Amino acid sequence: MSIQIFILSNLMEGNTYPYQLKKKLADFQSLDLNHSISESKLYYNFESLKKQGLIALEQVLHEDNRPDKQMFTITEKGRAAFPDKIYYVFENAKNIGDMVVGLANLKYVDPNKVLIILEKQLAKHMAHWEAIISFDREKYMVGEIEGLRGLLGDFTEDLHQHTTTYLNRIIQYVKEYNN
Numbered sequence: 001m002s003i004q005i006f007i008l009s010n011l012m013e014g015n016t017y018p019y020q021l022k023k024k025l026a027d028f029q030s031l032d033l034n035h036s037i038s039e040s041k042l043y044y045n046f047e048s049l050k051k052q053g054l055i056a057l058e059q060v061l062h063e064d065n066r067p068d069k070q071m072f073t074i075t076e077k078g079r080a081a082f083p084d085k086i087y088y089v090f091e092n093a094k095n096i097g098d099m100v101v102g103l104a105n106l107k108y109v110d111p112n113k114v115l116i117i118l119e120k121q122l123a124k125h126m127a128h129w130e131a132i133i134s135f136d137r138e139k140y141m142v143g144e145i146e147g148l149r150g151l152l153g154d155f156t157e158d159l160h161q162h163t164t165t166y167l168n169r170i171i172q173y174v175k176e177y178n179n
Helices: 002-013 018-026 039-051 076-092 096-103 111-134 143-178
Strands: 055-061 069-074
Touching: 002 018, 002 039, 002 055, 002 069, 002 076, 002 096, 018 039, 018 069, 039 055, 069 076, 076 096, 076 111, 096 143, 111 143
Parallel strands: none
Antiparallel strands: 055 069
């Protein structure tokens, strides 16, 4: 989903072709933001967006001694669907990193709706944490694995603190963006 948002957000700014976005993605390689985005995945997502009717082939540029460049544009259907794709990212994020592409495209969505989604994510996380701390570790962590209790407990608590801190910071960022 995030690669499709990346493609659509670039097309919101103007027509482009896949190779141009491939070069743009390479700029992020040192940040390890595109570790799972291969060239074939990029082209696959262009085709998928085209089949959905969200983008369209605008023109084919012919250059001597070079491959043809297929220039794409975002369709009206794509412009209308783009905010929903961003909301979907926030709603289905498994971790903070999954939200980055949505945060980078706040200008295309209603920040108040994003805040509602983020506050639900935080509430869901806190409810999950409550279930974790009420779990009876003593009953299940015995024998050889008993020594893991402290390690796993510390890891889980650190992860909870990290997620809580960054969800709150993201909520604050969206509130400030909204003003």
